[in-house]
Amino acid sequence: MAERVAVVSGAARGIGAAVAQRLAADGLAVGVLDLDAAHCADTVRAITEAGGKAVALGADVSKEDSVAAAVEELAGSLGAPTVLVNNAGILRDNLLFKMSVDDWDSVLGVHLRGAFLMTRAVQKYMVEAKWGRVVNLSSTSALGNRGQANYSAAKAGMQGFTKTLAFELGKFGVTANAIAPGFIATDMTAATAARVGVDFEDFQKAAAAQIPVQRVGTPADIAHTASFLVSEGAGFVSGQVIYVAGGPTN
Numbered sequence: 001m002a003e004r005v006a007v008v009s010g011a012a013r014g015i016g017a018a019v020a021q022r023l024a025a026d027g028l029a030v031g032v033l034d035l036d037a038a039h040c041a042d043t044v045r046a047i048t049e050a051g052g053k054a055v056a057l058g059a060d061v062s063k064e065d066s067v068a069a070a071v072e073e074l075a076g077s078l079g080a081p082t083v084l085v086n087n088a089g090i091l092r093d094n095l096l097f098k099m100s101v102d103d104w105d106s107v108l109g110v111h112l113r114g115a116f117l118m119t120r121a122v123q124k125y126m127v128e129a130k131w132g133r134v135v136n137l138s139s140t141s142a143l144g145n146r147g148q149a150n151y152s153a154a155k156a157g158m159q160g161f162t163k164t165l166a167f168e169l170g171k172f173g174v175t176a177n178a179i180a181p182g183f184i185a186t187d188m189t190a191a192t193a194a195r196v197g198v199d200f201e202d203f204q205k206a207a208a209a210q211i212p213v214q215r216v217g218t219p220a221d222i223a224h225t226a227s228f229l230v231s232e233g234a235g236f237v238s239g240q241v242i243y244v245a246g247g248p249t250n
C-alpha cells in the first residue's frame with residue numbers, strides 16, 4: 001500500500017507532537033503544522049531520528065489563506081494528505097461576566113473555524129483517494145465547565161462538526177471521529193495551574209485524586225487513541241466521540 005500522508009495541527013508540542021510522532025511510528029508521513037514552522041523543529045527531528053518522514057508547516061489554522069497554502073505545500077512535498085488531526089487549540093478562560101468578545105472569538109476561531117478550514121482544505125484529497133481519516137480534538141469540557149463558556153462551546157461544536165463530517169464524507173471512504181480528553185499533562189494544563197496560582201505537581205495530584213484510574217493523562221494516551229482511529233482497521237468506526245479521561249464522564 002502507498003504511504004499515507006497525515007497532517008497534525010498544533011503539533012509543535014503537547015498532544016499534537018505526541019500524535020505526530022505516533023502516526024509517523026505507525027508508518028505515515030507527517031506534516032507537522034503549527035503557528036510557526038520553526039517551532040515544529042523538535043517534533044520533526046524526533047520523527048526523522050526515529051526513521052520516519054516529516055515536514056514542518058507554519059500556518060494559523062484560523063486563517064483561510066494560511067491553511068490553503070500549508071496544505072498545498074504538504075501535498076507538493078510529502079504527497080496528498082488523507083489523514084487530518086485537528087488538534088491546534090488555545091484557552092482564554094474567564095467567567096462569563098468577565099469574558100471579552102476577543103476571548104470568545106479567539107477560542108472559537110482556533111478550535112472551530114480552524115477545524116473547519118483545515119478539513120475543507122484536506123477533504124478534497126481524501127475524496128479523490130476515496131479514503132480518509134479525520135480526528136478532531138474535543139474535550140470533557142464539551143459537557144460544560146466553569147470559566148470555559150468559550151472553550152466548552154467550541155469543544156461541543158467539534159462533536160457536531162465531527163458527526164456531520166461522518167455523514168457527508170462516509171460515502172467517500174472517509175471516517176470522522178472525535179477524541180475528548182480529560183486532564184492531560186501538557187503546557188496547556190500547566191498554564192491553567194499557573195493562572196490559578198497552584199504548583200503544577202499539586203494541581204496534577206488533585207486532578208488524579210478525582211479520576212477513577214487515579215492518574216492524569218499523558219499525550220501518549222491520546223496518541224494511542226488517535227492511532228487506532230486512523231488505522232486501516234477502524235474504517236467502520238465513524239461519527240463517534242471517544243472520551244479518554246481515565247473513567248466515565250457524565
Ligand code: NAP
Pocket residue numbers: 009010011012013014015016033034035036039059060061062086087088089090110114137138139140180181182183184185186187188189
Ligand atoms: P498545547 O500544549 O497548548 O499545544 C497547543 C498547540 O497548538 C501549540 O503548539 C500552539 O502553538 C498550537 N496552536 C495554537 N493556536 C494555533 C493556531 N491558530 N494555528 C496553529 N497552531 C496553533 O495544548 P495541548 O494540551 O497539547 O492540547 C491539544 C489539543 O487538545 C487542544 O485542542 C486542546 O483543547 C485539547 N485538549 C487538551 C486537554 C489537556 O488537558 N491538555 C484536554 C482536552 C482537550 P503555539 O505554541 O505557537 O501557541
